[in-house]
Amino acid sequence: MTETREPVIEARDLHFRAGASHILRGVDLIVEPGEVVALLGANGSGKSTLVKTLVGINPPTQGTVRLLGEPLTAGRRTTVDRSRIGYVPQRANAGGGIPSTAQEVVASGLLHGRRLALPRGWRDRVAAALTQVGLADRVHDPVHLLSGGQQQRILIARALVREPDLLILDEPVAGVDVASQEAFATTMRRLVDGGLTVLVVLHELGELEPLVTRAVVLGHGKVVHDGTPPQARRDHDRAGHRHQHPHADDNTLGEQARALDLEVRP
């Protein structure tokens, strides 16, 4: 993996408008190498829009984005090396209605920019990516016949096959069975230990909680918290949990935390 000393993600004063909607309203986000940042917030707070703005799908109407130290400028050829970035979109259908095999879908992750042919050794790389998500034996299976959780793992393999330095995931475990969530967390642990930087949109920290180094909470298109990851409310039910922290019910963060069924440590 290539060493990057500058922030892996550096977004300044990001705004995104769609028609009359002002969806992102001045977001600053810095992610340093090796961090695992959870992007949280209530439904409609702008998480997916922010992630799409960061990867260049929604060019910002104001503000700047730098990825891996290079500027991402709307409408201009970028010097950002996209082969070093893996992106897993939200609730995507891995098969796309076309009966592709797992191998074909994962191999498509090796095509980027002007690369229209698969590189030498692609079969081995695809097999290695499928092994990382625990689906090595499904290489020739049509993706549309796999379960929802397995399809999501195929999409994660499609991002991992690039051996990225930065992985951006939008709700990777939404609607995914527990076995898949555990397999995903184990894979992430291994990759993060190897130096991967991660920005992950989540509704709850779940199995990824031990990995998350920082939480950024969005509320109405703005950052309302950037720091310690919130603690799951289910902790209250655990034996020995000491109820010492305030619920911050009177501020915006409290609203966000309630919407997420989370509470924020003081």
Ligand SMILES: Nc1ncnc2c1ncn2[C@@H]1O[C@H](COP(=O)(O)OP(=O)(O)OP(=O)(O)O)[C@@H](O)[C@H]1O
């Ligand atoms: N292209 C667009 N045009 C108009 N409105 C949009 C567009 N994209 C998103 N929105 C609206 O912007 C708001 C934020 O959407 P976004 O999908 O970013 O939220 P989110 O935090 O990811 O929500 P969820 O948790 O439900 O996925 C929503 O009200 C959404 O309907």
